[in-house]
Amino acid sequence: MLALGCDHGGYELMQEIIKYLDKKNIPYKNFGTHGTDSVDYPIYAKKVTTSIQDGCCDLGLLICGTGIGISVAANKENGIICALCTNTFMAKATKEHNNANILALGGRVTSTADAINIFETFYNTPFSNEKRHINRINLFNS
Numbered sequence: 001m002l003a004l005g006c007d008h009g010g011y012e013l014m015q016e017i018i019k020y021l022d023k024k025n026i027p028y029k030n031f032g033t034h035g036t037d038s039v040d041y042p043i044y045a046k047k048v049t050t051s052i053q054d055g056c057c058d059l060g061l062l063i064c065g066t067g068i069g070i071s072v073a074a075n076k077e078n079g080i081i082c083a084l085c086t087n088t089f090m091a092k093a094t095k096e097h098n099n100a101n102i103l104a105l106g107g108r109v110t111s112t113a114d115a116i117n118i119f120e121t122f123y124n125t126p127f128s129n130e131k132r133h134i135n136r137i138n139l140f141n142s
């Protein structure tokens with residue numbers, strides 16, 4: 001299950017991604033925000049990371065204005081590997097190499113068309129399961 005979270009800077013792009021998810025019948029849980037009023041992005045990062053930590057979701061999408069604040073906040077949490085991506089090469093590499101469980105996007109940085117391509121690549125690329133990548137990921141928390 002995919003967990004969605006955004007702040008006001010990511011709200012509009014998130015609505016476009018939700019249209020895409022609905023069209024493709026991709027299931028998700030939307031943790032908000034649910035409008036354009038100014039909110040604090042760490043709160044929405046935490047809702048999504050908690051849903052992954054407790055097993056209710058296994059992947060996440062976080063969007064703020066730049067993607068920076070919300071990805072930094074998410075990466076403070078245990079078991080979370082959140083990757084801010086601006087192109088499909090990064091989205092593919094972060095699944096194959098880093099086994100990222102959250103994609104972060106910048107609503108004021110990335111176009112809707114690019115964001116959908118980046119999301120699609122992230123969602124459809126599996127972890128490589130290669131030993132060298134597993135070793136490196138294990139070093140994150142050592």
Ligand code: RB5
Binds near residue numbers: 007068
């Ligand atoms: C909100 O104005 C903005 O700071 C936020 O969306 C994000 O870009 C933070 O990194």
